Amino acid sequence: MGSDPGRRIAVLISGRGSNLQALIDAIAEQRLHATIAVVIANRPDAQGLDRARAAGIEALTIEHRAFASRTLFEEALVRELRERQVSLVCLAGFMRLLGPAFLDAFPNAILNVHPSLLPAFPGVDAQRQAWQYGVKVAGATVHLVNGELDGGPIVTQASVPVLEHDTPDMLAARILVEEHRIYPEAVSIMLDGQHEVQGRRLVRKPR
Numbered sequence: 001m002g003s004d005p006g007r008r009i010a011v012l013i014s015g016r017g018s019n020l021q022a023l024i025d026a027i028a029e030q031r032l033h034a035t036i037a038v039v040i041a042n043r044p045d046a047q048g049l050d051r052a053r054a055a056g057i058e059a060l061t062i063e064h065r066a067f068a069s070r071t072l073f074e075e076a077l078v079r080e081l082r083e084r085q086v087s088l089v090c091l092a093g094f095m096r097l098l099g100p101a102f103l104d105a106f107p108n109a110i111l112n113v114h115p116s117l118l119p120a121f122p123g124v125d126a127q128r129q130a131w132q133y134g135v136k137v138a139g140a141t142v143h144l145v146n147g148e149l150d151g152g153p154i155v156t157q158a159s160v161p162v163l164e165h166d167t168p169d170m171l172a173a174r175i176l177v178e179e180h181r182i183y184p185e186a187v188s189i190m191l192d193g194q195h196e197v198q199g200r201r202l203v204r205k206p207r
């Protein structure tokens with residue numbers, strides 16, 4: 001297979017793919033020791049597919065709309081991931097909620113990056129939610145995925161200030177820089193396996 005079997009990851013996307021790019025770059029720069037075995041988009045127009053192909057990574061589209069149910073869609077995803085012996089699934093702007101057919105196939109092995117300091121502002125447009133609420137500190141979270149929306153144990157977080165004259169777009173750009181920094185770090189933490197999930201808490205074991 002040509003790569004460390006315990007370090008084969010998949011990245012699931014729906015759009016732009018800048019977090020995918022951050023993972024590709026971290027691997028190229030050897031800040032992250034992993035192989036992206038496959039990138040899967042649920043939309044054929046996801047820009048991230050081109051980023052994957054440009055990096056020589058297999059890129060597939062599995063359109064959720066082509067399936068009669070969420071379960072059937074998720075079973076198709078799981079089949080592709082199992083075929084490629086993936087041990088960690090990274091959601092990177094993947095805008096579908098995942099149910100038991102997917103979650104049970106990868107227990108404690110699905111990560112998501114979210115543009116807020118969870119548990120504040122789950123769901124869509126988190127940066128605008130934070131801006132509208134008027135918080136003075138915002139940020140990004142990488143967390144394990146469970147059945148709750150943006151709800152699983154937190155792996156890493158980073159904060160950014162909300163500045164007086166920010167627009168939601170300016171704030172989102174500042175948060176995105178942190179997403180790109182912490183996502184590869186979180187993937188490393190998971191692949192290194194020196195952690196334990198204790199209830200809601202992901203605890204790193206002392207070295």
Ligand code: GAR
Pocket residue numbers: 013014015016017018019020048092093094113114115123124125126150176179
């Ligand atoms: C990122 O900001 C990510 O945190 C967010 O979508 C964007 C995807 O950008 N995800 C969520 O809001 C998930 N709830 P990208 O396609 O350029 O990585």
